[in-house]
Amino acid sequence: xxxxxxxxxxxxDLHGYRIREHLxxxxxFVWSINPGQIYPVLKSLVDEGLIAIVGxxxxxxxxxxxxxxTITEAGRAEFQRWLxxxxxxxxxxxxxxxxxxxxFGYGDIENSLKLINEQIAIYEEQLIYRKANLPRxxxxxxxxxxxxxxxxxLNTMYLEWLKRAREEIAGHKSELPGAQG
Amino acid sequence: xxxxxxxxxxxxDLHGYRIREHLxxxxxFVWSINPGQIYPVLKSLVDEGLIAIVGxxxxxxxxxxxxxxTITEAGRAEFQRWLxxxxxxxxxxxxxxxxxxxxFGYGDIENSLKLINEQIAIYEEQLIYRKANLPRxxxxxxxxxxxxxxxxxLNTMYLEWLKRAREEIAGHKSELPGAQG
DNA sequence: TCTACCATGTAATCTGTTACATGATTGC
DNA sequence: GCAATCATGTAACAGATTACATGGTAGA
Numbered sequence: 001x002x003x004x005x006x007x008x009x010x011x012x013d014l015h016g017y018r019i020r021e022h023l024x025x026x027x028x029f030v031w032s033i034n035p036g037q038i039y040p041v042l043k044s045l046v047d048e049g050l051i052a053i054v055g056x057x058x059x060x061x062x063x064x065x066x067x068x069x070t071i072t073e074a075g076r077a078e079f080q081r082w083l084x085x086x087x088x089x090x091x092x093x094x095x096x097x098x099x100x101x102x103x104f105g106y107g108d109i110e111n112s113l114k115l116i117n118e119q120i121a122i123y124e125e126q127l128i129y130r131k132a133n134l135p136r137x138x139x140x141x142x143x144x145x146x147x148x149x150x151x152x153x154l155n156t157m158y159l160e161w162l163k164r165a166r167e168e169i170a171g172h173k174s175e176l177p178g179a180q181g
Numbered sequence: 182x183x184x185x186x187x188x189x190x191x192x193x194d195l196h197g198y199r200i201r202e203h204l205x206x207x208x209x210f211v212w213s214i215n216p217g218q219i220y221p222v223l224k225s226l227v228d229e230g231l232i233a234i235v236g237x238x239x240x241x242x243x244x245x246x247x248x249x250x251t252i253t254e255a256g257r258a259e260f261q262r263w264l265x266x267x268x269x270x271x272x273x274x275x276x277x278x279x280x281x282x283x284x285f286g287y288g289d290i291e292n293s294l295k296l297i298n299e300q301i302a303i304y305e306e307q308l309i310y311r312k313a314n315l316p317r318x319x320x321x322x323x324x325x326x327x328x329x330x331x332x333x334x335l336n337t338m339y340l341e342w343l344k345r346a347r348e349e350i351a352g353h354k355s356e357l358p359g360a361q362g
Numbered sequence: 363t364c365t366a367c368c369a370t371g372t373a374a375t376c377t378g379t380t381a382c383a384t385g386a387t388t389g390c
Numbered sequence: 391g392c393a394a395t396c397a398t399g400t401a402a403c404a405g406a407t408t409a410c411a412t413g414g415t416a417g418a
Contacts, residue, residue, distance in 0.1 A: 007287065030280065196398090369413085371410100381400100
């Protein structure tokens with residue numbers, strides 16, 4: 001999304017690949033920018049005059065071919081306007097596992113438990129990664145650090161819920177073999 | 182999404198408007214189906230033979246004009262296949278407030294606090310609604326109830342985080358007037 | 363040399379969103 | 391009678407996803 005790009009260029013001049021990598025690595029749970037999306041977005045931002053190319057590294061210098069982008073004054077103004085807006089929509093969680101979970105009553109319990117265990121494994125790994133990365137945020141980056149803390153809380157809460165769900169479903173299985181709720 | 186429609190038709194034969202309403206009301210935080218999306222989806226499901234129209238209420242009978250859909254055997258089979266699949270993607274939270282929050286360091290603190298307070302008001306109201314609706318889920322609908330519990334946990338956790346963020350930012354304001362983190 | 367990754371880009375397709383249009387019904 | 395809501399639908403647009411294509415660089 002274009003405002004994320006404008007936001008990140010406040011911090012540093014970057015090229016497309018790095019912008020995407022940065023967003024994905026640090027805030028991937030809040031949004032994800034697609035590799036096939038970042039270059040068209042950069043192009044349209046240049047066309048609108050909100051960002052500009054400050055340099056193109058061709059192989060005269062060493063390092064790969066890439067374009068370095070910077071934010072313009074118009075870009076900063078547009079970003080400030082956006083930042084002040086009250087968001088019109090509330091939080092939505094997109095998760096292909098949860099859409100299945102709702103309908104687990106129409107499937108078989110063994111398969112449900114298998115999928116739940118897969119999710120637990122994924123989020124336990126993610127939790128380790130997130131705990132390890134929290135101290136990296138300095139006092140300078142107060143807001144990104146708070147977002148990282150939110151990610152950690154979400155991760156912890158979700159894991160607890162998954163484990164409660166697993167216990168409840170496993171218990172249900174032994175009580176009423178074959179039956180589904 | 183088509184599998185949500187197939188899932189919900191396991192529970193009951195419904196018409197388009199009710200399908201959307203049901204999804205929106207009970208699981209709106211996990212997905213939202215757009216009003217301009219449900220009818221094309223129903224049409225393509227009929228074309229694929231996964232659902233079928235069981236009746237059209239024209240104004241011979243009382244009540245408004247509407248089409249009642251049911252799931253076919255092919256639809257059940259396709260749904261079962263989907264339900265067994267391991268989801269390829271992990272959870273993503275979409276929230277226009279959080280995308281702004283990350284960049285609050287580049288805006289002014291007064292505005293940030295204003296937006297945070299708006300969010301707190303929204304989610305406090307939502308929390309009351311969710312607490313009130315939890316007991317409605319019977320033992321029969323175990324999985325939807327667990328989803329509702331997840332919604333409640335998420336809501337509670339998010340509110341706590343918003344309030345911690347507010348305190349931290351408000352404190353920061355009085356310590357270092359004009360400065361931003 | 364070969365693999366993995368860095369880096370940019372396009373095309374086709376699928377979803378999602380907004381806005382509109384129509385008309386019936388229900389309750390005040 | 392009027393407003394709100396029920397109900398179905400379309401059109402235009404915006405955003406996301408997948409797949410592909412190209413070529414450079416770094417390190418085993």
